[in-house]
Amino acid sequence: MIAIENVTKIYGEGKSAFRALDDVSVTIKDNEFFTLLGPSGCGKTTLLRTIAGFVDPSSGSIRLGGKDILQSPPYKRPVNTVFQNYALFPHMTVAQNIAFGLEMLGKPKREVKATVEEMLELVRMTPMADRQTGQISGGQQQRVALARALAPRPQVLLLDEPLSALDFKLRKDMQLELKRLQTETGITFVFVTHDQEEALTMSDRIAVMNAGKIRQIGGARDIYDQPAERFVADFIGDTNFLDVEVLEITGDAARVRLAGGAETTARGAAEAGTGMGAATLATRPEHARLVPVGQGVMEGLLSQVVYFGTDTHYHVTLSDGAAFTLRQQNTPDMAHAFTQGDRVGIHLAPGVGQLLKD
Amino acid sequence: MSDLSAARTATERRNRWLLLSPALLILIFAAAGPLLIVVVYSFLTPGDYGGVKPEFSWNAWFSVVMERDFFTEELTFADAHLSIFWRSLKLSLMTTVAAFVFGFPTAYFIATRPKRSRDAWMLLIMIPFWTNLLIRTFAIMELIRAEGTVNTLLLWLGIIDAPIQMLFTEFSIMLGMVYVYLPLMVLPIYASMERFDFSLVEAGYDLYATRWKVLTKVIFPLVKPGVIAGSILVFVPCLGAYVTPRVLGGGKNLMLGNLIELQFGQGRNWPLGAALSLTLLAIVMVALLFYVRAAGQEGEKSHG
The missing domain is CATH 2.40.50.140 (Nucleic acid-binding proteins)
Structure with a gap:
């Protein structure tokens, strides 16, 4: 369970100060596919990066399973990210990319090998294990990025608009794939997107954000059929x-x-x-x-x-x-x-x- | 019709040669020609007052590494030459390592600044590079001589009782060379870091890599081509350095460049100077070969 309480992030000072996150509170349950939805600049990515540890909030607290994680650096948080541009290591093969997190955690070689194979299987990339990351397609890179982030078995997987670079058909396939992976692994997914359709089809719950604030939280149906305010009604559908x-x-x-x-x-x-x-x-x-x-x-x-x-x-x-x-x-x-x-x-x-x- | 096209081909051919001629002239008169002369001179006999006598001799090449005792005609290794070779190699390597140690963090610092201020930082790196070499070398001399700025300051602060002898040591040569060649290390590393995708650093942190691991496992492997290029750019001119060891080494700590100059000047042994020059060239070629292979492997890895 991720408990985000009164998180505020202010960039700059004085008149030019910008509230990227404005008193955001939300609780994300275990094994939930939770989506942060909003237009660009609404603070959704800032919130994701705050959970990952790349952004220090100005105030507020984030607890993961009851433990305050704001004091820990990113490499000590049991949280992994699928980056928007994938950020695969170009000097490593597919398998080496997936193994990276496990090796950094100091897992024994045999376990690393077994987990990498399991992950390759999970994202259906076994035949590509020894390819360089520059030699595989966008959709395949996407799956490697997923496998790499899932391999260390994080408590939470953060996904930063991971499908935005894919073409329409591939995006549809990956939406189903993501949902399948989330169900199979039982890991909490926090998914960031500006695409309402993506949010509606995959999420257990959606938080609609605007101007640094969460405007409405609810299931896809709630948000679509009963928008709480004009912004939500206008943004969704x-x-x-x-x-x-x-x-x-x-x-x-x-x-x-x-x-x-x-x-x-x-x-x-x-x-x-x-x-x-x-x-x-x-x-x-x-x-x-x-x-x-x-x-x-x-x-x-x-x-x-x-x-x-x-x-x-x-x-x-x-x-x-x-x-x-x-x-x-x-x-x-x-x-x-x-x-x-x-x-x-x-x-x-x-x-x-x-x-x-x- | 065929006459016309034949004439056209002839004109085209002539034009082609005309356009090529500047490059060919440079290659012949500025590269191949002088090199050939040096090779020929290295197999001739030294003239009495400098220059060469047109008599074939292996002596120059022989004396690059060996010497014959004047009285006993006993063959020994030319200790003086070998120690200069060794000093040149050692100081060049140490300079390269030192330039890397200072240059890498500098390049990293500049590459991680906001885009607008990067150029200003690079300018600061480049300004000394555009300054005359002698001026820079004498500036170092002023800093480290016995009554120089550093010693005076240390004495005044009471950290030392007597001036430290820094000038005219191998240390001073190295200091001078690091200072002079540092931009050549910073530039290529900066160039590869500027292309480096810093989201990979975040990916590294995200995947439980500590700062050190991110540096060694993610950043360094990806900017390695820049590091290799910088190392070659520093190492090669260091091997042939002349001014810096001359001014800061005080004539005691000769390097290859000084030894070669000595043969063409006071030594009046042009063939030996030529042979030493070619030896230096050979060492540089070996270094470059190493570079090309290292860079080539890198290229194969990422493309093939």
Whole structure:
């Protein structure tokens, strides 16, 4: 278990001081695939490097299994990192790279050899054991970096955007591979990424970060379906923000009036703490449907239709001028009734929109 | 048509030779020619007032390592020459090692500075290098002579009672050479360190390597080509150093360069001077061969 408490990191002094981490507290459980997600500069990598020991926080504490690790140098922490650029030692073979950590720990030769073989097997690189690291592909380097970091059996594996340098198909494969490795080894993974899809597909829990702070922690579903604030809703997936007026609150549910005058229901009233009156309703593009004029709760002009293969995106300019995006699955029997320039109605699935306090 | 193309080829051929001529002239008159003259001179007989007599003789080569007793005609090793060879080799090696000991941390320091200040640091390293060799050598002399800055300071501080004899020793020659050739060690090491990916250092720390292990197992192997290049750049000119041992060695501690100069000057033995020059060249070639092989292996490792 990693207990991060009130960690703050300030770079610079005085006016130019920059809070890379602003009072961050989070507890990461054992055997968890935990993801730090956020835009670049949000502090996610700083937090990872603080756990690894390459950054000294200005204040706060980090305990690993109850032991304070901030006093230990990186080479004494039972934590290993998969670096963004892999940082494989170019003067060593694949096997020598994987053996490095074990040798530094002073493990007996026989054990080193056995573990290296086991790791090569685990990442399916056995035939490449004696290759130089410059002679293998990016995806293979990625797997060697993983094996090298896993070989010393760390309590925690830190991964700093390890998939960002890979092409789309390889990235998909490696996502599954990472998940498999995490399940097989039972090691806690702390994964840093700016790619929301990567975060949603692999993580047990996700911490969404922005401007040095953690904005929301939760499972993929929680974060996607019930974003706690506008930033999270905006950063994860596509979201339509609608100005609404709250008419009635029953527990978490609320009856709201849309700009056009129609009413619908939403949730999140209790969490967002909205009272009566003006609020923001966040709806996902796939939770709305195009309908003929007059049948929906809103109306507008279909300004653009973008075909994506599996689905089609419809961009609608609402009557009050706001933009609204819908996403509809393309099915074989689907009639493409709506074309660009049509006046259309929009149906919102009741009760799935999330109220946000603004 | 064929006449035209034939004419064109002829012109092209002439142009090719014209363009090559500057390089060829330099090679013939500045490299191959002088070397050939030196080789020929080394097999001739010394002239009475310098120069050579056109009589073939092995004597010069013979006296590089051997000497015949004037009276008994007994053959012995030329102790004087051998001790100078030995001193040259020893001082050059020690200078190279000392330059590495001081140069490596210096290069590391500069390479780890922010990008903007690196050039300023390199300039500081280069300024002495652009200064006249004699001035620098006499500056060292002023520092370490019996009444020089260092002795005066030590006496004033009460650390010593009498001045330490530093000038005109092997130490002073070495000090002078380290000072003079240090930039030649720093430059290539810095060049390879600048290309060094410092995230590998973090990877090393992350994988339980201590500072020392990171230095020896990660940094050093990767900047080794720079270290080898720097060592050659220091070692080779040290072997042939002339000014530094002349000024700081006080004529007692001769090195190869001084010995060669002596043969062409007071010794009036040009053939021996030529033979000694070629011996020096041979030692340098062996050193370079070592370098090429070491660097070649490195290249094979990372590419082949």
